[in-house]
Amino acid sequence: MERLFSLDNRLKTCASLVPYGARLVDVGTDHAYLPVWLLKNNRISYAVASDINQKPLDSGRLTAEKYQTENIEFRLGPGLETLSRSDNIDTAVIAGMGGEIIREIIGGSKLAKNLTLILQPMTKSEVLIKYLCDNGFDIITQVCAGTGSKYYTILKVKYTGDVRKKDKSFFYLGKLDLSDETCKKFVQNHIKNLENKSKGDSSLLPLIKELKEKLK
Numbered sequence: 037m038e039r040l041f042s043l044d045n046r047l048k049t050c051a052s053l054v055p056y057g058a059r060l061v062d063v064g065t066d067h068a069y070l071p072v073w074l075l076k077n078n079r080i081s082y083a084v085a086s087d088i089n090q091k092p093l094d095s096g097r098l099t100a101e102k103y104q105t106e107n108i109e110f111r112l113g114p115g116l117e118t119l120s121r122s123d124n125i126d127t128a129v130i131a132g133m134g135g136e137i138i139r140e141i142i143g144g145s146k147l148a149k150n151l152t153l154i155l156q157p158m159t160k161s162e163v164l165i166k167y168l169c170d171n172g173f174d175i176i177t178q179v180c181a182g183t184g185s186k187y188y189t190i191l192k193v194k195y196t197g198d199v200r201k202k203d204k205s206f207f208y209l210g211k212l213d214l215s216d217e218t219c220k221k222f223v224q225n226h227i228k229n230l231e232n233k234s235k236g237d238s239s240l241l242p243l244i245k246e247l248k249e250k251l252k
């Protein structure tokens with residue numbers, strides 16, 4: 037059998053937040069690197085690898101076959117809709133999609149409230165964090181990972197039902213440790229994007245100032 041691949045920084049960080057022994061769904065699995073890697077390293081007990089598109093699902097199946105992976109099932113369909121309660125899934129990874137799509141996936145499923153959610157938005161993390169705050173999901177941990185010149189945030193989230201009003205800056209900073217260099221770079225990217233937008237919308241300037249202050 038082929039030697040097992042390594043995960044890149046982004047997926048490795050997602051993997052590090054998955055509870056040991058989890059029964060996992062990987063939503064939007066594509067190549068299925070994450071569930072295969074977790075299973076082959078005995079980090080989880082079972083995985084549903086699901087995708088809305090057939091081609092990525094087929095590519096995921098090939099990965100599982102190549103590395104002779106057991107305890108993995110592949111399902112075609114959107115979001116968490118491929119699951120039933122009898123699967124006893126306790127953890128969902130939703131990674132590599134835009135923040136707005138992740139928000140829709142969480143909002144569209146009653147199951148989401150019973151799961152540990154590991155979320156890695158490629159864009160619009162602030163939209164996702166606002167949704168989480170407004171809808172009673174608590175951020176347990178938030179970290180960042182860098183791959184090349186790109187920086188991503190990864191959130192571990194649970195539903196508590198506790199809705200707390202947050203300042204706008206919280207949607208950009210969440211629970212990041214701002215003494216961490218990777219987190220700093222992630223926030224600097226937010227600031228750069230906001231500065232570009234502020235050329236046509238000066239109402240963003242106080243927010244930019246606040247974020248810069250927090251980074252000092």
Ligand SMILES: C[S@@+](CC[C@H](N)C(=O)[O-])C[C@H]1O[C@@H](n2cnc3c(N)ncnc32)[C@H](O)[C@@H]1O
Nearest residue numbers: 063064065066087088089092113114115131132
């Ligand atoms: C860029 S890939 C990310 C693959 C992997 N999760 C990662 O982070 O490396 C995004 C995948 O999500 C799938 N996808 C997009 N929207 C989806 C949805 N609503 N439900 C399930 N899968 C979705 C796409 O078909 C695609 O395979």
